[in-house]
Amino acid sequence: MNQPSNEAMTLKVIAHIHTAFPTKFGIPRQSGLVDSLRGEIVFTPEYRSPDAVRGLEDFSHIWLVWQFSGAVRDSWSPTVRPPRLGGNTRMGVFATRSPFRPNPLGLSSVKLEAIEVRPEVGPVLIVRGADLMDGTPIYDIKPYIPYADCHPDAAAGFTAQTQFHHLDVACPEALWARVPADQRDGLRGVLENDPRPSYQHDPERVYGMEFAGLEVHFQVDGSTLTVTGIDRR
Helix, strand or coil, X not given: CCCCCCCCCCCCCCEEEECCCCCCCCCCCCCCCCCCCEEEEEECHHHCCHHHHCCHHHCCXXXXXXXXXXXXXXXXXXXXXXXXXXXXXXXXXXXXXXXXXXXXXXXXXXXXXXXXXXXXXXXXXXXXXXXXXXXXXXXXXXXXXXXXXXXXXXXXXXXXXXXXXXXXXXXXXXXXXXXXXXXXXXXXXXXXXXXXXXXCCCCCCCEEEEECCEEEEEEEECCEEEEEEEEEC
């Protein structure tokens, strides 16, 4: 008798996250890079029981296991080109956090700011520092445990040469005033972390990104990013 295969499984979406990013452009490359970015995790109907998050409020951070929903493919490649290495150097897919993987799964550590119980949707997790697009499906949530999950002496591989890349942001006050006060720190953090593809360095090019209902345009010359326009979408 043939035994059932254990090499495939079906995952259930337990929640979706709501963030300021309707598209992939501008999303921080790692979780925690912009702590001021706020997100809300809303469970799907089957998992809206307050009992499912009992005790989670005692943890300051959580792990999110999620789907690269904007990068699902039918095939995969054993090597990818990390943007932070200029887009030309190839590395093994398992040595990167590229979304183009055999299984399009992401892993993010975020700060758990609060748990709000709302009559219409049950418990909602308020998080900070997420690197997820609005509407991203979440497959699992686990508590972050410092003594087991934190490794201060871990080697950073090729990311050690790119982790401190930051830009100085210049924005006229008249434009900055168009950003809601509770979104300004998040937007500034995103811009400081350079949302451009790493292989693009044309100082004349004007980039555009969507953020929290705004269309933000900017240019980058050297280490300075200058905001040239902020408009409501």
